[in-house]
Amino acid sequence: MAAQDLLLAERIDQVRQAVGAARRQGRIVGCVPTMGALHAGHGRLIERARQDCGLVAVTIFVNPTQFGPNEDFTRYPRTLEADLALCREAGADLVFHPAPGAIYPPHFQTTVDVADVSVPLEGTFRPGHFRGVATVVLKLLNIVQPDRAYFGRKDYQQLQVIRRMCRDLDLPVEIVPCETVRESDGLAMSSRNRYLSPDERRRALSLSQSLDMARRHLLAGETDLSALREAMRTPLRAADAQVDYATIADPETLTELTAPQPEMVALVAARIGTTRLIDNLLIELPSP
Ligand code: AMP
Numbered sequence: 001m002a003a004q005d006l007l008l009a010e011r012i013d014q015v016r017q018a019v020g021a022a023r024r025q026g027r028i029v030g031c032v033p034t035m036g037a038l039h040a041g042h043g044r045l046i047e048r049a050r051q052d053c054g055l056v057a058v059t060i061f062v063n064p065t066q067f068g069p070n071e072d073f074t075r076y077p078r079t080l081e082a083d084l085a086l087c088r089e090a091g092a093d094l095v096f097h098p099a100p101g102a103i104y105p106p107h108f109q110t111t112v113d114v115a116d117v118s119v120p121l122e123g124t125f126r127p128g129h130f131r132g133v134a135t136v137v138l139k140l141l142n143i144v145q146p147d148r149a150y151f152g153r154k155d156y157q158q159l160q161v162i163r164r165m166c167r168d169l170d171l172p173v174e175i176v177p178c179e180t181v182r183e184s185d186g187l188a189m190s191s192r193n194r195y196l197s198p199d200e201r202r203r204a205l206s207l208s209q210s211l212d213m214a215r216r217h218l219l220a221g222e223t224d225l226s227a228l229r230e231a232m233r234t235p236l237r238a239a240d241a242q243v244d245y246a247t248i249a250d251p252e253t254l255t256e257l258t259a260p261q262p263e264m265v266a267l268v269a270a271r272i273g274t275t276r277l278i279d280n281l282l283i284e285l286p287s288p
Helices: 012-026 040-052 079-088 129-144 154-167 191-195 197-205 205-219 225-238
Strands: 008-011 027-032 056-059 094-096 148-151 174-178 241-249 263-272 275-282
Touching: 008 012, 008 027, 012 027, 012 094, 012 129, 027 040, 040 056, 040 079, 040 148, 040 241, 056 079, 056 129, 079 094, 094 129, 129 154, 129 225, 148 154, 148 263, 154 205, 154 263, 154 275, 197 205, 205 225, 205 241, 205 263, 205 275, 225 241, 225 263
Parallel strands: 008 094, 027 056, 027 148, 056 094, 148 174
Antiparallel strands: 241 263, 263 275
8 A cells, every 4th residue: 555645844833734634624643752763663653653543743853952961962863764754654644853943942941840750760860851851742742732642661761751741731642652662682672773883782682681681580589679680780791781770660650669569660771882772671470
């Protein structure tokens, strides 16, 4: 089947017009916010939105405010032509690709801070990151005004921050979480994987190995979570990864756990060479 026409919008009013027309036809509007450099993980989000919605809008915006001063904002991959092809293939109707000035005009001064859930883990290692994320996601949701917005579990803490923000601010949008898409050997797909050399690509497998180890130990009845946190670092150290964290947390609040509970999330962040990668795994203990 031929892919449908894809509208590329660079201005907010173009998005409002397209979404308004879809709404008048009674179509459900879905939104998939991204930073581009799209891969099959993003593709899955778009396909999922296509199944549920009558209009699928993908946003592609490398948001400067969620990068720290020493992070990879300037070298973040920008691959618009390939991204548009992937969006078309996955069934998107509209791509919103604004210039930075359209999102942050002169004198911009309002930001969104989600307390507690933004604080640990990524919040500690990337100060200000979630302020940038929450602010831009709120803006994108206000621009598109979707019924449903699709986010990957790959960025687990981000998903919880966005859910919290939407509940707290009464946004009329359903947040739909989508499973992490992995390469066949287990590496979570990420736009940053393209920075990895072949040797680093092999070493990057240590993140998913660390998470698998956590799951195996917990399912086998491990109760000493500090010992488990230490064990999770073993594959990472063996791969010469610089570990930011490797831990077990509550899946909603992201606070570190001191004892196992029925639902947990294992999370890791580590640098392989100069590339910082994150991954996570939800772990459910069978009820006794
Ligand atoms: P990004 O472009 O990295 O900001 O990601 C845009 C959206 O795609 C976020 O909701 C991510 O969680 C999601 N995403 C990124 N990688 C994956 C993946 N491997 N599997 C599922 N979703 C993903």
